[in-house]
Amino acid sequence: MLISRYEIFYLFYAIIFSMNTQENLQKAKVVLQEADALFITAGAGMGVDSGLPDFRGTEGFWNAYPKVRELKLRFEEMANPEWFKSDPHLAWAFYGHRLQLYRDTVPHEGFSKLLQLSNDKAYQSFIFTSNVDGQFQESGFGEDQIMECHGSIHHLQCIHDCKQKLWSADEIIVEITEDFRAKDSLPTCPYCASIARPNILMFDDFGWNYSRSNGQRDRLVQWMDRVERDGAKLAIIEMGAGTAVPTVRNSSQQIAKRFSVPLIRINPRESEGAEIAIALSTVEALSQIL
Numbered sequence: 001m002l003i004s005r006y007e008i009f010y011l012f013y014a015i016i017f018s019m020n021t022q023e024n025l026q027k028a029k030v031v032l033q034e035a036d037a038l039f040i041t042a043g044a045g046m047g048v049d050s051g052l053p054d055f056r057g058t059e060g061f062w063n064a065y066p067k068v069r070e071l072k073l074r075f076e077e078m079a080n081p082e083w084f085k086s087d088p089h090l091a092w093a094f095y096g097h098r099l100q101l102y103r104d105t106v107p108h109e110g111f112s113k114l115l116q117l118s119n120d121k122a123y124q125s126f127i128f129t130s131n132v133d134g135q136f137q138e139s140g141f142g143e144d145q146i147m148e149c150h151g152s153i154h155h156l157q158c159i160h161d162c163k164q165k166l167w168s169a170d171e172i173i174v175e176i177t178e179d180f181r182a183k184d185s186l187p188t189c190p191y192c193a194s195i196a197r198p199n200i201l202m203f204d205d206f207g208w209n210y211s212r213s214n215g216q217r218d219r220l221v222q223w224m225d226r227v228e229r230d231g232a233k234l235a236i237i238e239m240g241a242g243t244a245v246p247t248v249r250n251s252s253q254q255i256a257k258r259f260s261v262p263l264i265r266i267n268p269r270e271s272e273g274a275e276i277a278i279a280l281s282t283v284e285a286l287s288q289i290l
Helices: 005-033 044-050 059-063 066-071 088-104 109-118 211-229 247-259 282-289
Strands: 039-044 125-129 146-148 151-158 166-168 194-201 234-239 265-267 276-277
Touching: 005 234, 005 265, 005 276, 005 282, 039 109, 039 247, 044 282, 059 066, 066 166, 088 151, 088 194, 088 247, 109 125, 125 211, 125 247, 146 211, 151 211, 234 247, 234 282, 247 265, 265 282
Parallel strands: 039 125, 039 234, 125 146, 234 265, 265 276
Antiparallel strands: 151 166, 151 194
């Protein structure tokens, strides 16, 4: 049976890809083993292996939320604080569903592998993530070693930010109707009784209370300065961070440049641009590295 030129090219590409992947997996293993401290960065792709939906593209978002498809709203339109004023029952249907989804989700085994590696290091680790799901806390990382640059769905604020205070969403349960509406009573501000909203940075969001994330940033800066001052060996591992919202990738690259260390980037679709690029899922890559 004859093999076409296309099949030969594909086979050759697959062999080269496999060789490069294995080489980079080994490089990553050495870098992580020799490190005194870990800077762990993560984007939305980190949660996909835990079963969380991938909002990549409008179709990906609509597949996760068919009712929103009927409204013809894209993710960046739905994730807008104005809905809490104009249609809070719709807003809380979306965020109430996500809140319960994240509560019910068990972090994948990659989190526990990273936690074990972190605990073995003299300076442990610090996490920088754009995820609002609380998966790192759920897997055992301490609150004092995490920066959530886009906030957290597990904390609430007033839509008017009346007292500039945040509170826990632990007691909040939002029931949702079949036509994707939140049932009464909606979460409200304990200070002024206005509608409450998640403490998440949304699109076109000028009312986000960033005090909690600022405090996390201060702790990250202190940790990073201590690692640098002591001359500790830092390793940087980035997972599931795409180019559409480049906050995490930019942070990884800036710290890699500051410490003159290679960046380990794990991303099945967009691994390019790093010294150690691994085009695998987070779980698959970490299982082989750790």
